[in-house]
């Protein structure tokens with residue numbers, strides 16, 4: 001666990017948060033991908049970057065960090 005100041009969710013949190021809504025598969029490098037829960041694109045255009053704690057959909061452009069995801073999925 002990181003001991004750095006609480007400036008936001010731990011990078012790994014993006015996987016835990018997104019993983020509750022999206023089935024994530026290995027992608028290039030340390031990235032994961034899955035079907036976007038926002039636009040429901042048939043192709044897995046939803047990219048998660050655990051090292052950065054961010055996600056981004058190549059299809060609809062939705063993106064941000066774990067906090068953004070939680071807020072958007074709750075809408």
Ligand SMILES: [Zn+2]
Nearest residue numbers: 036039057060
């Ligand atoms: Zn999308």
